[in-house]
Amino acid sequence: MSILDLLPVGQDSAQWPIWSTTARVVVRDPAALPAACRIMDAVLSAVDAACSRFRPDSELRKLELTPGRPTEISPLLAALIDAALTAAEWTGGDVDPTIGIAMSSLGYDRDLALIDVDGAALPVTVGRAPGWHQIRLHGEELTIPAGVRLDLGAVGKAFAADLCATLIHTSCGTDVLVSLGGDIATAGSGPDWHVLVSDGPDEPSCTVRLAAGMAMATSSTISRQWRRGGRLLHHVLDPRTCQPVDPVWRTVSVAAPSCVDANTESTAALVRGLSAPARLDRPARFVAADGSVRTVGGWPAEDLGS
Amino acid sequence: MNQQTPGGRERGLRRAGLITAMLAVAGVVGSGMVAVVAHADTVAKSTSTAGSTSTTTTPSVSAGSGAAPQAQSAGS
Numbered sequence: 119m120s121i122l123d124l125l126p127v128g129q130d131s132a133q134w135p136i137w138s139t140t141a142r143v144v145v146r147d148p149a150a151l152p153a154a155c156r157i158m159d160a161v162l163s164a165v166d167a168a169c170s171r172f173r174p175d176s177e178l179r180k181l182e183l184t185p186g187r188p189t190e191i192s193p194l195l196a197a198l199i200d201a202a203l204t205a206a207e208w209t210g211g212d213v214d215p216t217i218g219i220a221m222s223s224l225g226y227d228r229d230l231a232l233i234d235v236d237g238a239a240l241p242v243t244v245g246r247a248p249g250w251h252q253i254r255l256h257g258e259e260l261t262i263p264a265g266v267r268l269d270l271g272a273v274g275k276a277f278a279a280d281l282c283a284t285l286i287h288t289s290c291g292t293d294v295l296v297s298l299g300g301d302i303a304t305a306g307s308g309p310d311w312h313v314l315v316s317d318g319p320d321e322p323s324c325t326v327r328l329a330a331g332m333a334m335a336t337s338s339t340i341s342r343q344w345r346r347g348g349r350l351l352h353h354v355l356d357p358r359t360c361q362p363v364d365p366v367w368r369t370v371s372v373a374a375p376s377c378v379d380a381n382t383e384s385t386a387a388l389v390r391g392l393s394a395p396a397r398l399d400r401p402a403r404f405v406a407a408d409g410s411v412r413t414v415g416g417w418p419a420e421d422l423g424s
Numbered sequence: 425m426n427q428q429t430p431g432g433r434e435r436g437l438r439r440a441g442l443i444t445a446m447l448a449v450a451g452v453v454g455s456g457m458v459a460v461v462a463h464a465d466t467v468a469k470s471t472s473t474a475g476s477t478s479t480t481t482t483p484s485v486s487a488g489s490g491a492a493p494q495a496q497s498a499g500s
Contacts, residue, residue: 125496139500275500299500310486314493325488332484338499369499373485401485418487 125314136162137275138230138342139299143282146308147292154286154294161285162298165278168195169270171218172228178268185264188254196258202273205382206250211357212386216248218267220360225346226353239347247357271353276335276381279303283377293330300336303377307331315403317341317369322411324403326418334373335380337388339365354388365407366391373401373417 125142127133132155133142141162143154170176177195191199202215221227225237253268254261262268275298282296283303293306304311308330316323317338328334339362342353356363370387374380380400387394387402395404401417413419 125493131494142495144494295495297495297497300498301500302495302497311495312488312491312493314496315498316496317499325491325493327486327488329484329486334485334497336497336499341499371497375484401483416483417485418483 133297137166137298139275140297142295142297143286144295144297144311145286145290145292146294146306147290150286150290150292150294153290154292157285157289158282158296161278161282164194165198165274165281168192169198169268169274171221171267171269171271178270181260181262182267185262185266188259188261191258191260193258196255196260198270198274198277199253199255199260199268201277201378202268202270203250203253203255205273205378208382209386209389211250212389213272213382214247214250214357215268215270215273216250216252216266217355217357217360218269219265220247220355221269221353222267223360224351224355224362225344226342226351230342233344235343236345237347239349242361244359244361247355247360249357272337272381272385273378275299276301276303276333276377279377280333300338300371301333301377301381302328302335303333304328304330315371317405321368322405322409324411324418328373332373332375333377333380334371335377335384336369336371337381337384338369339363339388340368354385356389363388364391367394368405368407368409369403370394370405371403371417372398 129148130151131142131144132151133140141158143158145151145154167176169178173179177192181189205213206215223243225233225240248266252263252266279296279298279301280303283294283305286294287305293308295302295304295311302313310327310329312325313328313334314323314325315336317340337354339352339354344351352362354363355361367388370384372380372384374383383398383400387398390397395412395414399415401415403417404412
């Protein structure tokens with residue numbers, strides 16, 4: 119049982135499984151909880167229908183039927199792809215959505231719960247991802263070249279968290295925290311939120327206060343793992359090799375004004391490896407392969423008693 | 425510390441449009457949608473501004489106070 123499953127669920131909170139992780143919502147005004155849950159249901163369903171890699175009926179998958187052709191897409195998918203391309207530009211390509219085919223080739227081609235966690239060896243193909251520059255998005259007209267498949271998994275989850283938090287705060291008038299696994303978005307202006315930062319019961323952990331309106335994301339090389347031919351694989355790929363990044367860091371957690379920004383920075387940090395701490399100027403926490411913890415950018419020092 | 429990613433303004437406007445669509449999907453709004461969009465865009469912009477400003481006054485993340493956690497940030 120994960121730590122998340124042990125967090126209290128009371129009159130102000132609810133949580134349920136989704137996307138091989140857990141969705142959680144906490145509101146300051148318990149009366150707003152039913153409406154908050156309805157909004158989250160609607161947003162998460164819409165995001166899944168727009169960009170799931172695993173649903174043949176998703177809007178993104180259907181685009182594969184018209185490769186190389188400009189296609190009018192929904193505002194939601196346009197916003198998701200826009201966020202992914204912005205992340206790619208912002209990180210100089212360290213985070214790149216054009217790793218879809220590589221991810222499937224490594225065995226992550228269906229919901230994590232359905233993956234054979236210890237399968238036969240796969241041919242290893244090392245090479246660059248096609249590259250985000252090849253994706254053309256003008257307003258809501260999208261062109262994806264033939265042979266390119268997008269993976270919007272990470273940015274999609276973070277985007278959904280941001281959107282849920284903004285929507286709930288806007289329509290219900292309550293301060294709110296939305297968590298989708300490691301990705302946390304908040305909206306409102308009230309007291310700080312208390313967040314446990316940890317990737318599991320045996321991992322280094324700390325509890326920090328996250329200012330209202332801020333977001334936090336944790337990316338990890340030790341979650342979403344599987345084996346092929348005895349080789350341990352995970353879901354964070356280096357776009358320059360299309361292979362899982364070296365686990366220099368077990369986890370990286372970043373605080374930022376939006377969950378998309380936090381997720382972009384935490385994912386890029388895993389790709390950048392040892393050079394990552396010097397390149398981050400946001401509050402961030404790195405857990406190294408040996409379990410040691412390093413913090414930068416104003417992240418509070420570790421409480422050794424925690 | 426809290427520099428915004430490029431295209432933030434455009435993304436804010438796109439988000440406002442999205443908020444309208446999503447509120448409609450959730451059955452939260454019907455008529456009066458324009459007012460909601462205007463409000464949402466204001467909220468989005470003020471949230472962004474507050475996020476930028478907060479780093480000079482209060483930290484975005486600070487040491488825990490011993491209170492029980494309300495959420496967990498874990499890799500997923």
